[in-house]
Amino acid sequence: MVGGARASDLAMAQEPRLTDMIRKELADIIGIAAEPDFVRIYRHEMAIPQYTVGHVERLRNIDASLGKHHGLFLTGNAYRGIGVNDCIENSAKLAEKIIEESF
Numbered sequence: 001m002v003g004g005a006r007a008s009d010l011a012m013a014q015e016p017r018l019t020d021m022i023r024k025e026l027a028d029i030i031g032i033a034a035e036p037d038f039v040r041i042y043r044h045e046m047a048i049p050q051y052t053v054g055h056v057e058r059l060r061n062i063d064a065s066l067g068k069h070h071g072l073f074l075t076g077n078a079y080r081g082i083g084v085n086d087c088i089e090n091s092a093k094l095a096e097k098i099i100e101e102s103f
């Protein structure tokens with residue numbers, strides 16, 4: 001993976017610069033010098049939410065607003081954990097909550 005929130009322009013680098021950079025890093029770090037059999041590039045712009053200072057307060061405000069809209073529920077990586085495991089756990093919890101509030 002190349003880029004990230006602090007160096008997102010790197011992920012947008014054009015070929016052959018991007019592949020050259022990755023190959024050089026792989027050579028420096030783990031000594032891989034062989035030509036790759038194939039190269040495919042997938043670019044994800046703004047792929048992962050960044051939890052900035054104030055996130056907890058923001059969540060509190062969102063929860064308070066949701067309380068005014070019966071039947072509206074939110075989950076996903078923007079709220080309480082970006083990892084797939086967090087998303088699954090939060091989805092399961094939300095499903096329980098929806099069942100409780102619906103019956």
Ligand SMILES: Cc1cc2nc3c(=O)[nH]c(=O)nc-3n(C[C@H](O)[C@H](O)[C@H](O)COP(=O)(O)OP(=O)(O)OC[C@H]3O[C@@H](n4cnc5c(N)ncnc54)[C@H](O)[C@@H]3O)c2cc1C
Nearest residue numbers: 001044047048049075076077078081082083084085086087
């Ligand atoms: C490149 C990359 C690598 C990652 N690697 C890892 C990893 O190794 N391990 C890990 O734990 N996490 C990893 N993550 C993070 C993790 O994959 C995501 O945070 C997580 O999958 C997000 O789940 P989600 O359900 O919130 O969103 P998504 O998985 O993005 O699901 C949202 C769904 O909503 C659908 N959708 C969007 N708009 C609409 C609409 N208007 N109407 C109907 N449907 C809509 C989309 O098609 C999509 O299916 C990675 C993320 C990226 C981008």
